[in-house]
Amino acid sequence: MAGVDVVFIEHLAEALCGLSAVLFTFIATFSRSENVEFVVQNIIAGSLILCAGVLWWLALSGGSLWGSEYLPKPLSLLCIIIAISARMNIRGINVSFGANPHSIGRKEEE
Secondary structure, X not given: OOOOOHHHHXXXXXXXXXXXXXXXXXXXXXOOOHXXXXXXXXXXXXXXXXXXXXXXXXXXXXXXXXXXXXXXXXXXXXXXXXXXXHOOOOOOOOOOOOOOHHHHHHHHXX
């Protein structure tokens, strides 16, 4: 019985990480609609959980990620942590306590 090629597992992990990174980069654009933001948050969390599983599978298959056999397991844990963070909705809470650049001009006009 032939197993799955380790290179395929590596590329699958990279693709899932890439998908999550691209969606996370554009989350501000998706947050214009609460429903779309919710769906994208779920997609990010789901792809990161899948990526964590694929990275663990890669480690168990004896594969390496970017030339390192050590990286897949710690990165899978990081994916799970980020997936949990992606589900946290902090809308409406001022985290940075800084000035909102969109409201600076409006305050001066009023």
